[in-house]
Amino acid sequence: MPRPTIRRRPFGTAPSGPLLRAARLAAPGEKRVMDVWTTAPGLQVYTANRLDGSLTTADGLPLRRHGAVCLETQHVRDAPNRPDYPSAVVRPGPSHPRRTEFRFPAAPRRTGRTTPETAGRTAGLG
Structure with a gap:
């Protein structure tokens, strides 16, 4: 199985700027x-790295290592200390x-060839 990749996006997006x-x-x-x-x-990424199956869900299912992931958009850690x-x-006032959107695009049909629609998915985040 391929290893997960976390890519950092550039800083500086204004709150009213475009979604990236x-x-x-x-x-x-x-x-x-x-x-x-x-x-x-x-973006903060949380994974279930420390779970070992000893905790369970309300339904009694074990919570296993790497069984979950959470993505939380936020300010950059240490921003108050980094100009x-x-x-x-x-500040009070305005x-x-x-804005954050979670999108679930339709899965592409696999035809065995790369098309302009699937080329970005193959290349990465783009």
Whole structure:
């Protein structure tokens, strides 16, 4: 199985700026795909690395290592201490909107050849 890849996106997207694709999760063979589009400058990735099956769900199913993933858009860690990062300061007054969309594109049909529609998926996040 291929190893997961985490790609960092550039900083500096304004809250009212365009949505940029921050992440793509795909099941083997891209049968299920989820894209995360956001104006937020950061993305936190949580995985179930420390789970060992000793905890269970309400239905009694074991929570296993690497059995889950969570993607959370946010400000960049350590932004208050780094003037070169987008500001994470929130002041009273006007709202501070950020926008995040979780998109679930239809799985592409596998024809065995690369088409313009599937070339971006093959090449990576683009």
